[in-house]
Amino acid sequence: MNIPDGLYYSKDHEWIRVEGDIATEGITDYAQSELSDIVYVELPQVGRKVKKGEAIGTIEAVKTVADLYAAVSGEIVEVNENLKTSPQVVNSDPYGEGWMVKIKMENPDELKELMTADQYKKHIGQ
Amino acid sequence: MxxxxxxxxxxxxxxxxxxxxxxxxxxxxxxxxxxxxxxxxxxxxxxxxxHMGEIEIKGPDALEFVNYITTNDASKLELFQVQYSAMCYPDGGIVDDLLVYRLPDKFLLVVNAANTEKDYEWIKENKRGNVEIENTSDRxxxxxxxxxxxxxxxxxxxxxxxxxxxxxxxxxxxxxxxxxxxxxxxxxxxxxxxxxxxxxxxxxxxxxxxxxxxxxxxxxxxxxxxxxxxxEMKYCLYGNDITRDTTPLEAGLSWITKFNKGDFIGREALLRQKEEGIKRKLVGFEMKGKGIPRHGYAIYKGDERIGEVTSGTYSPTLEKGIGMGYVRIEDSKPGTEIEVDIRGRREPAVIIKPPFWKNASHK
CATH class of the missing domain: 3.30.1360.120 (Probable tRNA modification gtpase trme; domain 1)
Known part of the structure; x- marks a missing residue:
């Protein structure tokens, strides 16, 4: 299981990468592996204000469906339009091409509530 | 364990x-x-x-007994022929669907893994005539x-x-x-x-x-x-599309329900249902947009809830969402436009003439 250092992790299996006040969010390698073949990803409108823990999208796999939750509060400033036509990149490259949304954080203190890679590994029992 | x-x-x-x-x-x-x-x-x-269950029926009365506990006509089976069939309760509800093999010294019933014990007990309870019943699943x-x-x-x-x-x-x-x-x-x-x-x-x-x-x-x-x-073939799965609360006639399995073969468990109830006409039917539908139907989602026509999804998936072969479910008989015709409630949003779908995948290679 690939759980890279330097990212923040939520208990709902999202990761975020922080650059300035922008948090790029996606789902973890563990999450994509549990969901298996992802066939549709529905993402929020750019400009939407979201609260940490709020459902902001839907990830449909062949046999199951999952919500995408905002790992931090803020405003959606960009979504990965490429996932409309190539949702499978979430399976093949969850931390890269498979990113889902960019959130302009309103409260960077929330990052303290997220997990480090080591803590997340424990969370998923690795 | x-x-x-x-x-x-x-x-x-x-x-x-x-x-x-x-x-x-x-x-x-x-x-x-x-x-x-x-x-x-x-x-x-x-x-x-x-994991599938195997139950063997042997003895001089094996054919009569198999015909009594199943809905299809086992007497039509030639040696080494196989038949899709079902077992029903007296009220017509389905115990299980199964394959019946006619072999030189026995009938082999291949049943669903989740039902093996239940089926074995059911068959033993209803034992008739000179037969031996054996659960050989572990062998x-x-x-x-x-x-x-x-x-x-x-x-x-x-x-x-x-x-x-x-x-x-x-x-x-x-x-x-x-x-x-x-x-x-x-x-x-x-x-x-x-x-x-x-x-x-x-x-x-x-x-x-x-x-x-x-x-x-x-x-x-x-x-x-x-x-x-x-x-993708609209084949039924026991526990989802067929259960003890659905009958073979409602499930589109009248082709394996043979009323002219003599008595069998469930015959009377099923015959009554056939004469009165079924009120709901298992249909297959495909989504028009991007939604994927799942077990338990509600099916609507206009404002009326007409049924529920029993099985649903994304179809890799057809590249769209497909599903099965029971709907009111008057809404069950192929071509009927319906809606599926996908996590609070109504998504359009259309009832199809089965199977979904029409180019299958089976002989």
Whole structure:
């Protein structure tokens, strides 16, 4: 299981990468592996204000469906339009091409509530 | 504790994701469901289905008894022929759906893994005449080799002229001095075979098939692909699409309900239902947009809730969401426009004439 250092992790299996006040969010390698073949990803409108823990999208796999939750509060400033036509990149490259949304954080203190890679590994029992 | 099939070690070796299903640790997938579904539609895949139950009926009254507990007409079976059938309760609700094999010294009933114990008890409770009933599930492994290229692989495995084996026919084959039962059956819609034998030989046979199928790019397939493949054919799954609360007539299985064969359990109730007319019917529908229907989602027509999804999936073959569900009989015609409530949003769908996948290769 690939759980890279330097990212923040939520208990709902999202990761975020922080650059300035922008948090790029996606789902973890563990999450994509549990969901298996992802066939549709529905993402929020750019400009939407979201609260940490709020459902902001839907990830449909062949046999199951999952919500995408905002790992931090803020405003959606960009979504990965490429996932409309190539949702499978979430399976093949969850931390890269498979990113889902960019959130302009309103409260960077929330990052303290997220997990480090080591803590997340424990969370998923690795 | 969950049981392991004789092929459990092979699943680990092939990198399967394991889940508990019907009391067994089973491979849900290996490389991915889409990959495995397309492998079976275009080439050939192998499924461990050793979890399935086998119940043997022997004795002078075996035929009469099998005909009494099942809805299809077992007397029509020739030796080494196989039949899809069902067992019903007296009220017409379904105990299970099954395959009935007519073999030289017995009838072999192949039942759903989750129902093996229930079925065995039910059959014993309803015992009639001079018959012996035996649950041989633990003494049998079962492999399904499925796909348009399955015959090519099986011809390399057995000496017998299996190209002559018809659809829903069985034969005894010999592999390295051991006997196996082989039938041209399956749950995928594609040409395919099911092989039954001694659990001790299971791993050896698995390895052999994988080796012989290299040129055909054979690979293992899990329960995820199996469920998707059967749904693309609108084949029923017990527990979802058929249950003790649905009848074969409602499920579109009147073709395996033979009222003229004499008495059978459920006959009276089913005959009454047939005369009065069914009020709901199991239909297949496909989504017009991007939604994927799932078990339990509500089905609407206009403002009226007309039914519920019993099985749903993304179809890798058709590249859209497909599902099955019971709807009111007046809304069950192919072409009827319906809506499925997908997580609070109504998404348009249309009832289709089954199967979903119309180019299946089964013989």
């Amino acid at each position: 969950a049981k392991r099939t004789p092929l459990y070690e092979k699943h680990l070796e092939y990198g399967a994701k394991i889940v508990e299903f019907a009391g067994f640790l089973m491979p849900i997938q290996y490389t991915g469901i889409i990959d495995e579904v397309l492998r079976v539609r275009k080439g050939v895949g192998v499924f461990d289905v050793s 049998t492994f079962q492999l399904a080799i499925q796909g348009p290229l399955s015959e090519r692989v099986m011809k390399k495995l057995v000496k017998e002229p299996i190209e002559e084996l018809g659809y829903y026919r069985a034969t005894e084959v010999e592999i390295e001095g051991k006997k196996y039962l082989l039938s041209r059956t399956g749950y995928t819609g594609e040409d395919g075979f099911e092989l039954y034998g001694d659990p001790e030989e299971a791993c050896k046979i698995w390895d052999r098939i994988m080796e012989l199928g290299k040129d055909e790019n054979i690979g293992p397939c899990g329960l995820g692909a199996r469920d998707t493949l059967r749904l």
